[in-house]
Each structure stands twice: as structure tokens, then as C-alpha cells.
Amino acid sequence: MFSEGLFYAFSVLAVLGALGLVLFRHPMRGAMSLVVTMISLAGLYSLLSAKLIFVLQLIVYAGAIMSLIIFIIMFLNIQDNDLPVEEKRFAYTAGGIVVLIPVVYFLIKIAGTIPGVEATIVGSGFGGIKEVGLVLFQDWLLPFEIVSLLLLVTLVGAVVLAGKRRVGK
Amino acid sequence: MIQDYLILSIILFCLGILGVITRRNVFTVFMSIELMLNAANLAFIAFSRLHESMDGHVLAMMIMAVAAAEAALALAVVILLHKHKGKLDTNVFSLLRG
Numbered sequence: 001m002f003s004e005g006l007f008y009a010f011s012v013l014a015v016l017g018a019l020g021l022v023l024f025r026h027p028m029r030g031a032m033s034l035v036v037t038m039i040s041l042a043g044l045y046s047l048l049s050a051k052l053i054f055v056l057q058l059i060v061y062a063g064a065i066m067s068l069i070i071f072i073i074m075f076l077n078i079q080d081n082d083l084p085v086e087e088k089r090f091a092y093t094a095g096g097i098v099v100l101i102p103v104v105y106f107l108i109k110i111a112g113t114i115p116g117v118e119a120t121i122v123g124s125g126f127g128g129i130k131e132v133g134l135v136l137f138q139d140w141l142l143p144f145e146i147v148s149l150l151l152l153v154t155l156v157g158a159v160v161l162a163g164k165r166r167v168g169k
Numbered sequence: 170m171i172q173d174y175l176i177l178s179i180i181l182f183c184l185g186i187l188g189v190i191t192r193r194n195v196f197t198v199f200m201s202i203e204l205m206l207n208a209a210n211l212a213f214i215a216f217s218r219l220h221e222s223m224d225g226h227v228l229a230m231m232i233m234a235v236a237a238a239e240a241a242l243a244l245a246v247v248i249l250l251h252k253h254k255g256k257l258d259t260n261v262f263s264l265l266r267g
Contacts, residue, residue: 031200044211053229084260103183115219134223161245162245
């Protein structure tokens with residue numbers, strides 16, 4: 001009962017944050033409402049007894065990635081007249097909603113056929129660091145290494161792109 | 170219980186699609202992509218809870234790593250394009266148009 005109330009509170013907050021991201025004109029406000037969505041998603045992860053992912057969501061997503069985005073938004077010093085004019089935005093939004101409603105309806109129909117489980121606490125080790133680490137370093141070792149390679153490539157690429165010194169200017 | 174989480178995930182994913190197709194601000198488009206990645210994460214964790222196995226958690230961690238990499242690279246590209254064009258409009262960034 002209590003967990004259901006928490007679920008509805010967190011999901012309403014998440015949907016409101018996502019709506020704010022889509023509807024606010026300034027990207028700073030959108031980023032702030034996306035932070036609300038991230039934090040309420042972390043609460044939902046803790047309701048699903050995913051302890052490690054709960055912590056990672058708070059530290060990596062709501063902490064690192066969002067502060068990087070907000071830092072760049074503030075770094076570029078975006079004023080209101082720098083923003084692109086979106087005069088037909090609400091017409092596009094209405095059209096997008098009309099297109100997406102059948103898709104949502106179809107997907108919710110599919111989700112209804114999946115067998116549910118009771119909202120109980122699963123075994124004591126579910127979702128802890130040790131259990132996830134065991135699976136990660138035994139069954140998922142090759143994807144883990146590929147992801148580390150991807151991070152290295154991204155690091156080099158970001159340095160090459162953003163730190164380019166143009167000569168002759 | 171799991172259905173509710175999946176429905177929330179679907180709604181968040183479709184809001185992300187709506188943000189990508191309706192907005193022209195490059196930051197908002199980028200953050201909508203992050204929102205879609207988050208919705209996929211929620212579906213992974215919900216299915217992992219349904220089957221009581223850890224594979225979904227591992228996949229969610231991988232998605233977080235890919236999202237971090239994507240954020241670093243995409244923001245570098247945005248800074249570069251802002252330096253070149255001085256605008257944040259996705260319609261201006263049509264360098265590959267034939």
C-alpha cells in the first residue's frame with residue numbers, strides 16, 4: 001500500500017518533469033525539470049529493489065551528466081534572443097501527440113499481457129553491488145571491455161573536437 | 170506491478186520522441202534523447218525485477234556508460250557548432266545537405 005503511494009508520487013513527478021522538458025522554451029528550465037525526472041526515476045529503482053542502480057542513477061545521471069549539460073548551457077550563456085524561434089511549436093506538438101497516441105495504445109496493450117509479480121521485497125542480495133558485480137565480470141565481461149574502449153574513444157574524440165586550435169586566424 | 174512500471178516507461182519514451190520531433194533547440198533535443206535512454210533503463214530494471222535476474226541491471230549500467238560517453242561527445246560537438254555558427258537551432262546545422 002505504502003509502496004503504491006510512493007510509486008504514484010514518483011511517476012507523476014517523472015511525467016511532469018518530462019513534460020516540462022518538452023514544453024519549456026529555455027533549455028535551462030528544461031534541464032532542471034529533467035533533473036526532477038532523473039531523481040524520481042532513482043526513487044522508482046529503489047522501489048524495484050535495484051540498490052546499485054539507484055545509487056548510480058543519482059551519482060552518474062542526476063549528478064555527473066546533468067551537471068555537465070547545465071555547465072555547458074551556462075558556459076554558452078544563452079539569452080532569450082539566442083533561442084531559435086519556434087512559432088509553430090504547439091502545432092507540431094499536437095501533431096506529434098496525434099501520431100504517438102496509437103503507438104502508446106498499442107504498446108500499453110502489449111505491456112498488459114506481461115505477467116506481473118507482487119510488490120514484495122525480493123531476496124536479500126537482489127540488486128546489491130556484489131551480485132551485480134558477479135554477473136558483470138562473469139557473463140558480461142566482453143561487453144564491459146567494449147564499453148571501456150568506447151569511453152576511451154569518446155575521451156580522445158571530445159578532446160580532439162573541443163580543444164582544436166585553428167591556425168591561421 | 171510490473172505493468173505499471175512498463176506503462177510509465179512507455180510514456181516517458183514517447184515524451185522523449187515528442188521532444189525530439191517537435192523542438193528545434195539542440196539542447197532540448199539532446200536532453201530528450203537522454204530521457205529516452207532513461208525510459209529504456211526503467212524497462213530493463215522492471216524486467217530484471219520480474220525475472221529476478223541481474224542481467225537487466227548490468228545492461229542498465231552499460232546504458233549509463235554509453236549515455237555518459239554520448240553526453241561528452243555531443244556537448245563537444247555543440248560547442249564547436251556554436252563557435253562556428255553562433256546559433257542553437259537544429260535547422261542551421263544542415264552541413265551535410267546535398
